[in-house]
Every structure is written in structure tokens, then in C-alpha cells.
Amino acid sequence: xxxxxxxxxxxxxAELARLHLTEIELESFSKDLSEILDxxxxxxxxxxxxxxxxxxxxxxxxxxxxxxxHESLPLEQLLSNAAEIDKxxxxxxxxxxxx
Amino acid sequence: MDxxxxxxxxxxxxxxxxxxxxxxxxxxCLNRIDSSxxxxxxxxxxxxxxxxxxxxxxxxxxxxxxNGKSKQKPSPLNGVPLAIKDVICVxxxxxxxxxxxxxxxxxxxxxxxxxxxxxxxxxxxxxxxxDEFAMGSSTENSAFGPTHNPWNLERVPGGSSGGxxxxxxxxMTYGALGTDTGGSVRQPAAMCGVVGLKPTYGRVSRSGxxxxxxxxxxxxxxxxxxxxxxILLQTISGPDPKDSTTIQEQPPDYLEMLSSSDNLKGIRVxxxxxQIMGSLQPEVENSVKDAIKMLNHLGAExxxxxxxHTKHALEAYYLIANAEASANLARYDGIRFGQRCTGNNLWExxxxxxxxxxxxxxxxxxMLGTYALTAGYYEDYYLNAQKVRTLVQxxxxxxxxxxxxxxxxxxxxxxxxxxxKMEDPLQMYLSDVFTLSGNLAGIPGISLPCGFDQSGLPIxxxxxxxxxxxxxxxTVAHIYQQATDWHKHTPGLEH
Numbered sequence: 001x002x003x004x005x006x007x008x009x010x011x012x013x014a015e016l017a018r019l020h021l022t023e024i025e026l027e028s029f030s031k032d033l034s035e036i037l038d039x040x041x042x043x044x045x046x047x048x049x050x051x052x053x054x055x056x057x058x059x060x061x062x063x064x065x066x067x068x069x070h071e072s073l074p075l076e077q078l079l080s081n082a083a084e085i086d087k088x089x090x091x092x093x094x095x096x097x098x099x
Numbered sequence: 100m101d102x103x104x105x106x107x108x109x110x111x112x113x114x115x116x117x118x119x120x121x122x123x124x125x126x127x128c129l130n131r132i133d134s135s136x137x138x139x140x141x142x143x144x145x146x147x148x149x150x151x152x153x154x155x156x157x158x159x160x161x162x163x164x165x166n167g168k169s170k171q172k173p174s175p176l177n178g179v180p181l182a183i184k185d186v187i188c189v190x191x192x193x194x195x196x197x198x199x200x201x202x203x204x205x206x207x208x209x210x211x212x213x214x215x216x217x218x219x220x221x222x223x224x225x226x227x228x229x230d231e232f233a234m235g236s237s238t239e240n241s242a243f244g245p246t247h248n249p250w251n252l253e254r255v256p257g258g259s260s261g262g263x264x265x266x267x268x269x270x271m272t273y274g275a276l277g278t279d280t281g282g283s284v285r286q287p288a289a290m291c292g293v294v295g296l297k298p299t300y301g302r303v304s305r306s307g308x309x310x311x312x313x314x315x316x317x318x319x320x321x322x323x324x325x326x327x328x329x330i331l332l333q334t335i336s337g338p339d340p341k342d343s344t345t346i347q348e349q350p351p352d353y354l355e356m357l358s359s360s361d362n363l364k365g366i367r368v369x370x371x372x373x374q375i376m377g378s379l380q381p382e383v384e385n386s387v388k389d390a391i392k393m394l395n396h397l398g399a400e401x402x403x404x405x406x407x408h409t410k411h412a413l414e415a416y417y418l419i420a421n422a423e424a425s426a427n428l429a430r431y432d433g434i435r436f437g438q439r440c441t442g443n444n445l446w447e448x449x450x451x452x453x454x455x456x457x458x459x460x461x462x463x464x465x466m467l468g469t470y471a472l473t474a475g476y477y478e479d480y481y482l483n484a485q486k487v488r489t490l491v492q493x494x495x496x497x498x499x500x501x502x503x504x505x506x507x508x509x510x511x512x513x514x515x516x517x518x519x520k521m522e523d524p525l526q527m528y529l530s531d532v533f534t535l536s537g538n539l540a541g542i543p544g545i546s547l548p549c550g551f552d553q554s555g556l557p558i559x560x561x562x563x564x565x566x567x568x569x570x571x572x573x574t575v576a577h578i579y580q581q582a583t584d585w586h587k588h589t590p591g592l593e594h
Contacts, residue, residue: 025459029463036471043484046486052296057566080207082436083438090434
């Protein structure tokens with residue numbers, strides 16, 4: 001595994017994570033992430049051949065509920081957390097036509 | 100009698116006999132908050148009006164039962180003031196997760212844990228401070244300023260449930276809810292000298308808990324005594340149709356076994372020598388060894404156990420937790436709720452909102468998690484981490500086939516100085532090294548006060564049990580606590 005992260009890597013990851021980093025953040029994150037990932041690379045020492053992965057500690061099974069109609073929360077209360085509303089709707093920036 | 104440092108069980112008993120009213124208890128807590136909060140900053144929001152209104156109603160319920168008007172005995176939590184960590188939604192009270200992103204977010208509904216407390220008649224004093232989105236080990240990553248340790252105001256309370264631990268320790272509340280993704284209940288409990296219980300993954304519903312690492316997150320309790328932890332767990336645990344990852348079996352009665360014995364005869368307690376002899380602060384090592392001697396003195400058989408893969412738990416944990424966090428926090432994009440910082444187009448709105456709304460540690464973890472999930476690194480980091488997780492689980496399963504409980508330290512050191520580790524994230528992460536393997540394995544753990552260092556800072560000992568083994572874990576912890584008085588010390592802030 002790579003042990004150091006370049007500034008270009010950081011810029012690319014930030015873009016994927018939809019974050020803009022200041023010059024100072026860019027510099028400190030390059031250093032921090034390199035150090036942290038260096039440490040994390042110790043995980044390489046573990047022999048994991050033939051080991052199954054765990055994504056949950058619980059025995060997974062599908063739980064079904066009766067398909068019943070329940071009362072919804074009041075519209076006014078739900079819209080109270082919206083950044084912007086237009087009549088009874090969440091108002092959001094245009095999505096279509098964006099690159 | 101100073102009501103504020105009593106145990107939850109004690110004040111519950113006073114309420115049931117009419118020797119104290121909920122209004123008196125609530126006023127006592129609010130007065131303590133008034134006098135100590137400027138030095139501690141344990142709360143993000145204090146809900147005095149709601150608390151007093153709930154207290155009045157709770158007193159009516161007790162009165163009706165005491166004078167025979169009602170045949171239904173109120174819950175032991177009816178009228179008991181509590182605090183709730185600010186990543187757990189409480190209807191109509193701002194739930195910020197310690198973040199600018201959610202500073203104005205008012206949940207339209209209760210989390211299941213809050214709802215169960217509300218239905219039991221508990222009093223909500225307010226929301227406690229936390230590292231932003233529960234990401235941290237010191238409560239310094241809160242957008243609302245750090246919480247100070249009641250035992251030494253220059254020290255951190257631990258984290259991320261540092262506000263809850265400090266509030267219990269300082270006598271501001273009789274108990275509090277916290278959350279534990281990698282030790283965030285147990286570690287601050289140890290650093291503040293209180294009891295911190297992290298139940299089995301799935302024992303308490305996560306509905307209404309603001310997500311960090313969904314396969315690891317679990318709501319837990321901070322209290323003065325083990326008995327208090329059992330009372331709270333009894334109320335908040337159990338299956339929930341709103342969370343399909345809750346354990347479907349009904350929880351057992353956690354209280355009935357507590358006082359069934361005063362000794363530990365027949366209990367096998369595992370000790371991992373390698374871990375104990377590690378790089379612990381000498382006073383922590385000595386106190387934990389003393390606690391093990393006490394368990395032995397009480398009749399437990401001490402047995403060496405091997406957990407060979409837990410030394411890689413830290414790597415596996417931070418890779419998995421951050422990967423899950425980066426996905427969970429993608430929802431904060433300024434579109435549906437939370438802060439929005441409008442840009443010239445949708446892309447800019449996303450970027451502006453997230454760059455201004457998140458603090459440094461949250462950004463750092465989103466970056467780490469995103470990296471670990473990126474094409475080319477996913478197999479090496481994320482998948483390997485999940486395989487190591489399997490090995491950690493198997494280690495515990497094997498150990499618990501031979502012992503009932505595993506005992507060890509909670510933290511390598513006592514509470515460190517504010518600011519000491521803020522510029523060194525890796526050192527900060529290492530303060531969770533003894534707790535996070537419990538989250539990877541999904542097993543329950545409890546942190547108990549077991550001593551003080553030379554400067555008077557509390558030390559904790561950790562007991563871990565097998566999945567769904569809370570009943571025995573609490574019983575062993577309770578018997579230890581009956582034989583010791585570490586939990587009876589208070590920081591003396593009121594003087």
C-alpha cells in the first residue's frame with residue numbers, strides 16, 4: 001500500500017467528498033492523512049487469507065412489518081427544518097442541466 | 100441532604116415514598132447546572148421549562164399512586180431528571196450533534212430511546228455536549244466549545260460523550276444517555292469517575308440517533324452506579340420496529356440478578372496480560388491490577404486469555420468507522436435539512452455547505468473514509484479491515500467460551516490536558532485503543548471507577564461480556580461496586 005499521500009491525492013479525495021479545503025487545510029491534511037494511513041498500513045501484517053469479512057455483528061435476517069397506514073408528521077413541522085420552502089414544498093437549487 | 104449527588108435508584112425511591120418531589124429534584128439539578136455550567140460547559144441546550152413542566156406532571160403521577168387514586172405504579176424513572184447526548188434526537192429540542200451543520204435542527208420526532216424515557220416519565224434537563232457527530236475522544240471537537248473535566252477544569256472529560264459524563268460527575272443530573280462507537284461512553288466515564296455502559300450492538304434502538312458508524316454505533320448510559328445503569332438500560336432496550344438491527348428477543352430483567360449474590364464464586368474472569376503490561380500510565384496499571392485482585396478476593400477465578408488480533412483493532416476500527424462515516428455524512432448536502440450555503444450552482448452549494456458546516460476533525464475523517472473506499476484502495480483498506488474484524492470477533496468468541504467476563508483498562512492514561520492532543524490526531528485515536536475492539540465485536544462493556552492518580556484524576560476499569568451478556572456483566576460490576584467506594588467520590592465543584 002502507498003504510505004504517503006500527495007497533495008494531488010488530497011485534492012481528488014476532497015472533490016469526491018464534496019469539500020473545499022483551504023491551503024492550510026490542504027497542507028495539514030496531507031501530513032495527517034499520510035501519518036494516519038502509515039499507521040493503518042500495519043493491518044497488512046495480519047494474514048487474512050481465507051477469512052470471511054464481517055459487515056455486521058448480528059445474524060442478519062429480513063424483518064417484515066405489516067403494511068399498514070400510519071399518520072404522517074404534520075407538514076408544517078416537517079418543513080420547519082428546510083433551508084428554503086416554496087408554499088408546501090422544499091425549495092432546492094436546480095438539479096437538471098448541471099454538469 | 101444534598102439531593103444532587105444521590106444515585107438515581109436512591110432518588111427514585113425517595114419519589115416513590117413521597118419523601119422527595121420531582122420538582123425538588125429538578126430544581127436541585129437546574130441549580131447545580133446554573134452554578135457549575137459556566138466552568139464545565141456540559142450542555143449544548145438546557146431545557147428548563149420543559150423539565151419543570153415534566154416534573155409537575157411526574158409529581159401528579161406519584162401522588163395519584165401514593166394516595167391510591169391510581170393502581171398503576173409509575174416507572175422508577177418517573178420524575179427522575181436526566182440528560183441526553185446531543186446526537187440523540189429529542190422532539191422539539193435543537194439536536195445539533197455538536198455541529199454548525201445542524202445548529203438549528205429541531206427534530207420533529209423523538210429517538211426511540213428518548214421516547215421510551217419520556218413515556219417512563221423521565222425529566223429532560225437538556226442536551227449534552229459532544230465531539231462533532233460523536234467523532235473524537237475529548238469533546239474538544241464540538242462547535243460549541245469544549246467541555247471541562249469536573250475533577251480538573253484544565254483537563255478534558257474524554258469523549259465523545261464528554262458532556263454526559265461531566266454532567267453526571269458534577270451532580271447536574273442523575274444519569275445521561277451517551278453513544279459509543281469506539282469507546283465514547285466508556286472512555287469519558289473513566290475520565291470523569293462515573294459508570295459507563297455500552298450495551299450489545301442492537302440491544303438499544305438506533306432510531307433517531309444521528310449516524311456515525313452504523314455497524315458500530317450503540318446508545319449507552321452514564322450513571323453514578325451500576326444499579327442506575329441497569330434501571331436505564333431496562334427502559335431503553337428492546338426490539339424496535341423502527342430499527343431492523345435491534346435484537347429481536349426481549350431483554351431479560353437486568354435488576355433481578357443484581358443483588359442475587361454478594362460474591363463472585365463460580366465466575367471466571369479473563370485477563371489479557373499483554374494488554375495490561377502495555378504502555379499504561381503506571382497509576383492506571385496499578386489501579387486496574389488492584390481491581391483484578393478485588394474481583395479475585397470476591398471469589399472470581401482469574402484466568403489468562405489470549406486476544407491475539409485486538410492489537411490490530413485500532414486500524415480496523417478507524418478504517419471501518421471512517422468509511423461508514425463518509426457515507427453517512429454524505430446526506431449533509433444543504434438540500435433537505437441542516438445548514439445551506441448557496442452557491443452559483445448545485446455543485447457549489449454542496450461544496451460551500453459542507454466546507455462551512457463541518458469542523459476539521461469531521462472533514463479529516465470524511466477524507467480518510469472516502470480514501471479507504473476509493474477504487475484501488477477499497478480491497479486493501481476497507482475489505483481487509485472487515486476481515487480483521489472477523490478475527491477480532493473470533494478471538495472474543497473463543498475467550499468467552501472459557502471465561503464469563505474479560506477485565507482490563509479503559510484508557511491508557513487519566514484525563515489529558517485540553518489542547519494536548521488536538522494537533523496530533525493519531526495520538527488522540529490511540530486513547531480509544533482498549534475500548535474499540537468491543538465495538539468491532541458488538542459485545543457489551545462497562546467502565547467502572549477503580550481509583551485515582553496522584554493528581555486526583557479518576558481511573559476506570561473495563562469489564563467486557565459476551566453478546567447479550569449484560570445481565571451477568573451488570574451483576575459482576577454491581578458486586579465489585581458494593582465492595583468498593585471509588586464511585587462515591589465527588590469532584591467537589593460546589594465548594
